[in-house]
Amino acid sequence: MNQEKPDTNNIFVIKKDSLAGLFENITKAGYEMIGPKLKDGTICLDKITSLDDLPVGITDNQEPAQYRTKQSKSDTSLFSYVVGPHSPKRYVFPPRHQLWQINRVNGDQQIIAQPLPKTKLAFIGIRPCDLAALKITDRVFKGGKYTDAHYTEGRANNFILAVNCVKPGGTCFCTSVGTGPKAKGDFDLCLTEVYSEAEHFFILETGTKLGSKMISGVTTKPASKAKLKQADKLLKAAEKNMGRQLETDNLQQLIYDGANRVNWEEVGLKCLSCTNCTMVCPTCFCTSLEDTTDLRGTTAVRTRVWDSCFNEDYSYMHGGNVRSSSRARYRHWISHKLAGWVDQFGTLGCVGCGRCITWCPVGIDITEEVVSLKKRIATKKAEATAKER
Amino acid sequence: MENVISPTKQSEPHSEMTPRLHTVQSLTHETRDTFTIELTPTDGGKPNRFAPGQFNMLYAFGVGEVPISISGDPDKPDRLIHTIREVGTVTKALAHLRVGSTIGVRGPYGTPWPIDKAKGNDLVIIAGGIGLAPLRPVLYSILSDRRKYGQVVLLYGTRSPSELLFRKELQKWRARFDLEVKITVDRAVDPWQGNVGVVTTLIPRVSFDPDQTTAMLCGPEVMMRFSIMELRKSGIPEENLFVSMERNMKCGCGLCGHCQCGPLFVCQDGPVFPYPQVKKLMNIREM
Numbered sequence: 001m002n003q004e005k006p007d008t009n010n011i012f013v014i015k016k017d018s019l020a021g022l023f024e025n026i027t028k029a030g031y032e033m034i035g036p037k038l039k040d041g042t043i044c045l046d047k048i049t050s051l052d053d054l055p056v057g058i059t060d061n062q063e064p065a066q067y068r069t070k071q072s073k074s075d076t077s078l079f080s081y082v083v084g085p086h087s088p089k090r091y092v093f094p095p096r097h098q099l100w101q102i103n104r105v106n107g108d109q110q111i112i113a114q115p116l117p118k119t120k121l122a123f124i125g126i127r128p129c130d131l132a133a134l135k136i137t138d139r140v141f142k143g144g145k146y147t148d149a150h151y152t153e154g155r156a157n158n159f160i161l162a163v164n165c166v167k168p169g170g171t172c173f174c175t176s177v178g179t180g181p182k183a184k185g186d187f188d189l190c191l192t193e194v195y196s197e198a199e200h201f202f203i204l205e206t207g208t209k210l211g212s213k214m215i216s217g218v219t220t221k222p223a224s225k226a227k228l229k230q231a232d233k234l235l236k237a238a239e240k241n242m243g244r245q246l247e248t249d250n251l252q253q254l255i256y257d258g259a260n261r262v263n264w265e266e267v268g269l270k271c272l273s274c275t276n277c278t279m280v281c282p283t284c285f286c287t288s289l290e291d292t293t294d295l296r297g298t299t300a301v302r303t304r305v306w307d308s309c310f311n312e313d314y315s316y317m318h319g320g321n322v323r324s325s326s327r328a329r330y331r332h333w334i335s336h337k338l339a340g341w342v343d344q345f346g347t348l349g350c351v352g353c354g355r356c357i358t359w360c361p362v363g364i365d366i367t368e369e370v371v372s373l374k375k376r377i378a379t380k381k382a383e384a385t386a387k388e389r
Numbered sequence: 390m391e392n393v394i395s396p397t398k399q400s401e402p403h404s405e406m407t408p409r410l411h412t413v414q415s416l417t418h419e420t421r422d423t424f425t426i427e428l429t430p431t432d433g434g435k436p437n438r439f440a441p442g443q444f445n446m447l448y449a450f451g452v453g454e455v456p457i458s459i460s461g462d463p464d465k466p467d468r469l470i471h472t473i474r475e476v477g478t479v480t481k482a483l484a485h486l487r488v489g490s491t492i493g494v495r496g497p498y499g500t501p502w503p504i505d506k507a508k509g510n511d512l513v514i515i516a517g518g519i520g521l522a523p524l525r526p527v528l529y530s531i532l533s534d535r536r537k538y539g540q541v542v543l544l545y546g547t548r549s550p551s552e553l554l555f556r557k558e559l560q561k562w563r564a565r566f567d568l569e570v571k572i573t574v575d576r577a578v579d580p581w582q583g584n585v586g587v588v589t590t591l592i593p594r595v596s597f598d599p600d601q602t603t604a605m606l607c608g609p610e611v612m613m614r615f616s617i618m619e620l621r622k623s624g625i626p627e628e629n630l631f632v633s634m635e636r637n638m639k640c641g642c643g644l645c646g647h648c649q650c651g652p653l654f655v656c657q658d659g660p661v662f663p664y665p666q667v668k669k670l671m672n673i674r675e676m
């Protein structure tokens with residue numbers, strides 16, 4: 001996808017039914033569409049082929065350790081929920097991915113590398129936080145000295161139809177980290193859904209030439225000022241409706257201060273090291289490698305699999321684990337997200353999607369942990385000054 | 390087959406995680422559990438050039454891949470040399486290799502020892518156990534350019550006399566007038582006549598000009614911490630101390646996350662670090 005500046009003259013209005021034409025164009029252009037789909041009561045990202053695959057009239061309720069979707073018969077809106085456990089990460093950076101295999105032939109060994117992905121993926125209904133997350137994983141996998149060829153190739157062939165969030169969830173805090181609720185570029189097309197009992201339409205913004213090409217024959221109707229205003233009003237309101245807030249002032253310093261100065265016992269006792277937070281996080285990128293052989297020992301396969309810093313053997317070195325306690329693992333995780341990432345990649349590792357809060361089985365809340373850390377450091381400092389006196 | 394990686398196609402984008410096959414030319418036992426292997430690329434080309442302190446990811450067929458420092462001479466580029474201690478799954482598989490066996494090699498990765506920066510200075514090299522392996526290339530380089538350095542001291546400690554690596558070379562090095570070699574063991578066993586005690590006890594017994602000394606340390610983290618305390622006592626400034634760190638590594642090239650220590654990727658920002666860069670981190674538990 002090209003990263004051109006959105007052209008404000010290219011804002012259209014489109015009816016729900018016309019989206020079908022857009023989907024057709026995307027498919028005709030050779031893309032496989034990945035979009036939101038209701039599965040087991042959860043909004044997942046899955047292969048979709050038409051408008052009919054999208055969930056209709058679904059709202060979600062997200063709180064720490066809680067996720068529920070609700071279906072309303074009278075509601076015909078398409079995007080009244082926010083993100084589920086899946087993010088585009090799983091498609092550009094799959095949970096399991098074969099890297100290569102070695103064949104033993106007459107005593108010789110031959111390495112056969114996995115071909116680069118050929119499928120062109122179109123992400124449908126991607127939220128601003130996940131767009132930001134893709135930008136971050138781009139830095140991780142394409143921005144350094146060594147690059148991930150599979151990721152790079154996959155990303156080069158993406159088409160993105162984003163959706164702005166007018167109904168933020170209970171664990172969302174994208175405004176705190178500046179990633180939403182309105183996408184600021186990095187999309188080919190972007191929709192804002194305006195839905196009420198009286199009317200239902202979408203504002204459609206094009207972000208790239210490819211995006212403009214994709215809407216040919218679908219809409220040419222510029223959005224009227226009144227309609228634009230309606231959408232803007234919803235987005236403004238959304239900014240005020242975030243379920244959570246993250247205090248970002250001096251955050252990096254706070255985290256580094258906290259690493260050795262204060263106690264992490266409380267969160268360590270709660271955390272189960274279940275890895276859920278890292279699996280649903282759209283930017284967590286840790287992997288491990290699996291080696292397998294066939295029964296005759298003539299073929300060995302190497303597979304890259306998602307890993308988590310909460311796993312027992314993640315930091316294993318002969319003789320023991322560097323971080324054997326959950327306390328140390330949680331500290332490592334939050335420190336990486338909110339501080340280490342800034343040093344490594346020049347950006348926070350958190351996009352405010354709230355997934356780690358929703359899907360943590362014990363409801364550990366990253367935003368609350370920051371508040372608690374601040375308090376612990378303040379107490380520690382107060383104690384130190386008291387002692388000096 | 391179109392996806393077979395040929396040696397000339399090493400620069401192919403998807404080859405970063407793909408090893409280059411090497412053939413074992415020799416396997417020599419250094420001690421009961423440590424061995425040195427010499428490798429040449431199976432494709433007939435030369436091994437990738439390296440700088441002292443860098444490491445490779447060595448892959449044993451179907452078993453796994455581990456980070457191992459290069460222990461050979463950077464000026465002898467025909468053979469790739471690694472010295473490996475057998476501790477677990479992969480290193481055991483590597484120990485069972487025979488001459489002619491094939492293994493996979495990716496690398497070299499990581500930062501080198503500051504050999505050029507140390508020119509003109511005295512040099513204190515401190516190694517514990519297998520930690521001598523990544524420092525051997527430093528000694529090779531320095532000895533081939535000996536006049537460029539002041540005093541050169543090697544302090545080496547192992548648990549017992551039977552665990553000393555590179556015995557023949559140690560003997561040769563000890564016989565040189567331009568190199569001071571001191572060796573100690575934690576536990577003496579007959580007929581050991583040398584020093585007994587941890588490697589830190591050797592530091593006050595050698596002479597160097599603290600303001601003009603570069604120190605390079607490799608060994609268990611505790612050993613490095615205590616050695617640094619001792620070196621600081623003798624007056625070497627912090628920024629002249631260099632340590633090699635160890636962490637679990639899966640990719641070796643900044644993509645898998647495993648090796649992190651605070652904000653550092655040990656595989657890419659290290660393994661060799663100027664001490665001030667890791668000082669705080671080394672003192673935090675479970676970092």
Ligand SMILES: Cc1cc2nc3c(=O)[nH]c(=O)nc-3n(C[C@H](O)[C@H](O)[C@H](O)COP(=O)(O)OP(=O)(O)OC[C@H]3O[C@@H](n4cnc5c(N)ncnc54)[C@H](O)[C@@H]3O)c2cc1C
Pocket residue numbers: 316317318319444453454455456457458459472473474475476477478479480481519522523634635636637638639660
């Ligand atoms: C930069 C670097 C350079 C090294 N250089 C040498 C060397 O020159 N010679 C040498 O003998 N050893 C060296 N090591 C240590 C060596 O990598 C481990 O001994 C080896 O990984 C153990 O693997 P294993 O499968 O035999 O052990 P197991 O105990 O079965 O370990 C299982 C897995 O855990 C990981 N692991 C275990 N221990 C370590 C460790 N210490 N460091 C990193 N990952 C580990 C590996 O992925 C390993 O496959 C180095 C380590 C690092 C990080």
Ligand code: SF4
Pocket residue numbers: 270271272273274275276277278310330356359360361362363364
């Ligand atoms: S913070 Fe929550 S989700 Fe993450 S590992 Fe701990 S218990 Fe699991």
Ligand code: FES
Pocket residue numbers: 637638639640641642643644645646647648649654655656657
């Ligand atoms: S070993 Fe993979 S990031 Fe360092």
